[in-house]
Amino acid sequence: ENDPFGFVGLTYDDVLLLPGESDVIPSEVDTSTRVSKRVSLRIPLLSSAMDTVTESRMAIAMARQGGLGVLHRNLSAEEQAVQVDLVKRSESGMVTQPVTTTPDATLADVDALCARYRISGAPVVDADGTLVGIVTNRDLRFESDFSRPVREVMTKAPLVTAPVGISADDAVQLLRRHKIEKLPIVDERNRLTGLITVKDYEKSEKYPLATKDEDGRLRVAAAIGIFEDAWKRAMGLVDAGVDVLVVDMAHGHSRAVLEMISRLKGDSAAAHVDVVGGNVATRGAAQALVDAGVDGIKVGVGPGSICTTRVVAGVGVPQVTAIHEASRAAKPAGVPVIGDGGLQYSGDIAKALVAGADTVMLGSLLAGCDESPGDLVFINGKQFKSYRGMGSLGAQQTRQGGRSFSKDRYFQNDVASDDRFVPEGVEGQVPYRGPLGAVAHQLVGGLRQSMFYSGARTVAELQTGGRFVRITPAGLKESHPHDIQMTVEAPNYSGR
Ligand code: RVP
Secondary structure, three states: OOOOOOOOOOHHEEEEEEOOOOOOOOOHHHHEEEEEEEEEOOOOOOEEEOOOOOOOHHHHHHHOEEEEEEEHHHHHOHHHHHHHHHHHHOOOOOOOOOOOEEOOOEHHHHHHHHHHOOOEEEEOOOOOEEEEEEEEEHHHOOOOOOOOOOOOEEEEOOOEEEEEHHHHHHHHHHHHHOOOOOOEOOOOOOOEEEEEEEHHHHHHOOOOOOEEEEEEEEEEEEEOOOOOOOOHHHHHHHHHOEEEEEEOOOOOHHHHHHHHHHHHHOOOOOOOOOOEEEOOOHHHOOOOOHHHHOEEEEEEOOOOOOOOOOOOOOOOOHHHHHHHHHHHHHHHHOOEEEOOOOOOOHHHHHHHHHHOOOOOEEEEHOOOEEOOOOOOOEEOOEEEEEOOOOHHHHHHHOOOOEOOOOOHHHHHOOOHHHOOOOOOEEEEEEEEEHHHHHHHHHHHHHHHHHHHHHHOEEEEHHHHHHOOOOOOOHHHHHHHOOOOOOOOOOEEOOOO
C-alpha cells in the first residue's frame, strides 16, 4: 500500500454500489448506528462543527431527527457552553434542571428568558429553591408594564405538582386532569427538582427517532481544540452536559491531539463523555487514535467542499479510500468511524458506510437549512445561505475579546496577523434548502433506497454485504442525468 504507483485513492464519484439480492423494502430498513462507543443514533448523520452549520438550533434539529449536531468552536468557551445548555434544556420527557425565575425578577426578565430558551413560561423559586409559583406566557399577554415583579402576576403556590420519580403515564394523566401545560416536580420539602411539560410529550410523539440521553434530554456534541485554554473549554462543556467531545483538528495524527485524547479519557470528570478524535485519513493515524483511547474516529483530510488543503498543501486521501483505510484499524478495536466531508448526494452516505464508516458528517448539504446560522441572501431571485471553511480567512477573522478561535485547527495559532495566515478553506454560499426535517428526509430516504437495492436490513448488513464497482468518467457521466435540459428542480438533486 505504500507504493504510490500501485495505491490508488478512490472517492465517492469513483464508485457505485452493486445491486444485491433483496427481500426488504426501503420503509423496513433500520438505519441505526453508533457515533462513538457509547452514543447510538437512529440515523447516521452528523452536522459539521462549522460556524455556518452548527449552533444550538441546528444541534436541536439534528438530535430531533435522530442524528447529532457538533457545536462549532469559533466562539468563546463560555458561549459554546451556553449552546450546549440550550440543547440540553430544549426538550425532554422531564427537564431535570428547568429554567427558573425568581419572585423579584421583572416581567421583562421572564420575557427575555422565554425568548432565549424558546419556552412558554418558567417555575418561580425562592433563594433556597422552593417552588413559590409559576409564570407563563398567559400571565404576560395582557400586561403592559413589563417592569412589574414576577410575584405580582405569577400563579402562586399551591400548584399542581408531582413527586420525584413519577411515571410518564401518571404525569400525562395529571396534566390532562388539571388541564395544565406544566407540571413541576418537587421533593418532600417542596423544592423544585424538575419540570414536565405538555410540549415535551408532543415533541416526543413528533420526533420518535430523537437522539436522547438517559434522562430524556437531547444529545449534543461539541468541538474543542488542543492549544491554550482547550482543556478549560472542554471542562466547561462537560459541566454544561455535553455528550460527546470532538477533538477537532485538521491533522489528528499529531502528538498534541493524541495527548489531549488520552488526558480526556483519563479524567474522571469527563468519564461519562465520549471522545472523538480527528481528522485522519490513513490506517496508521486511526491506529494511533485507537491506542490513545478514543471512542470515535473522524476521517477526512481535504474532501470538504470548502476545503483547499489538497491544493494548498498537496495533502489528503480521496475520501472512500481514507474511510476504508481508517476502518481497518478502527473496526477490530470496536471504534466507530465518522466519514467527514465530501458528500454531495444522498447516495454518498451508503457509499461511506460500505467503505467502513458508521456515520457521516455533513457541511455543505446542511448549510442551506433554516436551522444553520446566518441569514438568507437573495441573488438574481434565488435564495442562498453563506457557507465557509473553518480554515478560511473569514472564519479566522471572527473575533471575540480580540481573540480568534479557529486558527489553531490548522496549527497556525502562533500566526500573529491575518495577512500572515495561510488559509486552507474558502468562503461562499449554498442554495437555501428549507427546514432540516425536509432535507434529512431526503438524505435518509436515499439511504433507505440504497439499503433496499443492496438487500441490507441494517447498517451492519450494508457494511459487510455492500460491494463496490469502480467506474470511469464515462460511467459517472451516465450516472447523472444526461442529454436532457432539466426544467423542474428535484428536492434531492441539483445539477453539477
Ligand atoms: P462538506 O460536507 O463537503 O462541505 O465538508 C464539511 C467538512 O469540511 C467539515 O466537517 C470539516 O471536516 C471540513 N472543513 C471545515 N472547514 C474546512 C476548511 O476550511 N478547510 N474544512
